[in-house]
Amino acid sequence: MSIRIETEDLARAVSAGVLQPGQDQRLLEFLRQQPETRASFQLAHVAYYFGAVLIIAAMGWLLNEAWMGIGDVALLLVAGLYMALFTLAGRNLWQRGLPIPGGLLGAVAVSLTPLLVFAGERLIGLWPFDDSQGDYHSYYLWVQSGWLAMEVATLLVGLAMLRLLPFPFIVMPMAIALWFMSMDLSEALYGSAFSWEERRWVSLWFGLLVILASLWVDGRTRRDYAFWGYLAGLAAFWGGLSLMDSGSEWGKAAYGLINLGLMGLAVLLRRPLFMVFGALGVAGYLGYLSYEVFRDSLLFPVLLTLVGLLLIALGIAYQKHRDSLTASLRARLPESLQAFLPALRR
Known part of the structure; x- marks a missing residue:
C-alpha cells in the first residue's frame, strides 16, 4: 500500500512533536529524490547484467578461432587468470556492499570453467576428440558425451562460488551446464547419436x-x-x-492447455515468468487456429489483433487482482498441497 505525503502532513508532524524543526524539510527533500534514485538504480542493474552477459558471451560461445590458436598452455593460463581475477574482484565488491556486480562477476568466473577444463584436458592428453570433432565452440552447439568433464567441473565450481558469493544468478551457468549434461548423459547411456x-x-x-x-x-x-x-x-x-x-489437432490443443496451465501456475506461485512463457504458447496456439480458420480472410489480422488485446487485458486484470486471485486459487487446493507451496515473494 502506498501513502501520499503532502508538505502539510510534515508540518503537522513537526507541530505534534513527531519531527524536530528542520527535519520536515530534509525528509521532504529526501522523498523528492527517491523516484530519480530508483530509476538510476534500475538502470544500473541493467548495465550490470548486460555487462556480465557480454563477458560470458565473449569468453564462451563467441570465442573465436584466434583464441584457439594461442596454444593450450596460454589458453589454460588466461582462463585461470581470468577466473581468479573475476572471483577476487567479485569478492571485493561484495565486501564493499555491492552484491549485484560482485555476484555477477562470480557468475562470470563460473562460466569460464568449461574453457579452463577444455585447455587442461588438451594439455595433459585427456581430450577425447580430435580438432575436427571437438573444438571449444562446439561445446555450445553439439551433444557429445566427451563434454561431461567440463559440465561436472562447472557444477562443482558453481557450488563453491555460491558458498563464497551467495548470489542467485550464479545458478544460471550451473543450470545451463546441467541442461547440457542431461543431453550428453542421455547420449552416453543410449549409446548413439540422438x-x-x-x-x-x-x-x-x-x-x-x-x-x-x-x-x-x-x-x-x-x-x-x-x-x-x-x-x-x-x-x-x-x-x-x-x-x-504434433501432426494431430489433439496434440496442438494439448499444447495450448499446457500453456494455460503455466499461466495458472503464474497466479498460484506469483511468478510472472510462468505467465510470460504460458502467454507466448497460448498466443502461438491461437495464432495457429486463426491462421488455419481465417487463412484467406480479411478477418485474419483483425482476429490476431483481438488476441493481442485479450492478452493485454488479461495481464492488466492479473496485475490489478493478483493478491486476491492467488489467495482464491490456493484456497481451492488440498491442505497437503498448500503446505508444499512456497511462501509468496513480493
Missing part, C-alpha cells in the same frame, strides 16, 4: 525436473535462487515442448 526429436524430449523432461527442484527451493531461502532455476527450467521445458511436431 535424433532431434529425442533431444526435444530430453530437454522437456529435464526442464520439468529443474522447475520442480526450483519449486522445492522457492521460499525456503533468504535469497531468491528459485528465479533463475525457473527461468532455465521453463526455457528447456517450453522450448522442447514448442519444438515438438
Whole structure:
C-alpha cells in the first residue's frame, strides 16, 4: 500500500512533536529524490547484467578461432587468470556492499570453467576428440558425451562460488551446464547419436525436473535462487515442448492447455515468468487456429489483433487482482498441497 505525503502532513508532524524543526524539510527533500534514485538504480542493474552477459558471451560461445590458436598452455593460463581475477574482484565488491556486480562477476568466473577444463584436458592428453570433432565452440552447439568433464567441473565450481558469493544468478551457468549434461548423459547411456526429436524430449523432461527442484527451493531461502532455476527450467521445458511436431489437432490443443496451465501456475506461485512463457504458447496456439480458420480472410489480422488485446487485458486484470486471485486459487487446493507451496515473494 502506498501513502501520499503532502508538505502539510510534515508540518503537522513537526507541530505534534513527531519531527524536530528542520527535519520536515530534509525528509521532504529526501522523498523528492527517491523516484530519480530508483530509476538510476534500475538502470544500473541493467548495465550490470548486460555487462556480465557480454563477458560470458565473449569468453564462451563467441570465442573465436584466434583464441584457439594461442596454444593450450596460454589458453589454460588466461582462463585461470581470468577466473581468479573475476572471483577476487567479485569478492571485493561484495565486501564493499555491492552484491549485484560482485555476484555477477562470480557468475562470470563460473562460466569460464568449461574453457579452463577444455585447455587442461588438451594439455595433459585427456581430450577425447580430435580438432575436427571437438573444438571449444562446439561445446555450445553439439551433444557429445566427451563434454561431461567440463559440465561436472562447472557444477562443482558453481557450488563453491555460491558458498563464497551467495548470489542467485550464479545458478544460471550451473543450470545451463546441467541442461547440457542431461543431453550428453542421455547420449552416453543410449549409446548413439540422438535424433532431434529425442533431444526435444530430453530437454522437456529435464526442464520439468529443474522447475520442480526450483519449486522445492522457492521460499525456503533468504535469497531468491528459485528465479533463475525457473527461468532455465521453463526455457528447456517450453522450448522442447514448442519444438515438438504434433501432426494431430489433439496434440496442438494439448499444447495450448499446457500453456494455460503455466499461466495458472503464474497466479498460484506469483511468478510472472510462468505467465510470460504460458502467454507466448497460448498466443502461438491461437495464432495457429486463426491462421488455419481465417487463412484467406480479411478477418485474419483483425482476429490476431483481438488476441493481442485479450492478452493485454488479461495481464492488466492479473496485475490489478493478483493478491486476491492467488489467495482464491490456493484456497481451492488440498491442505497437503498448500503446505508444499512456497511462501509468496513480493
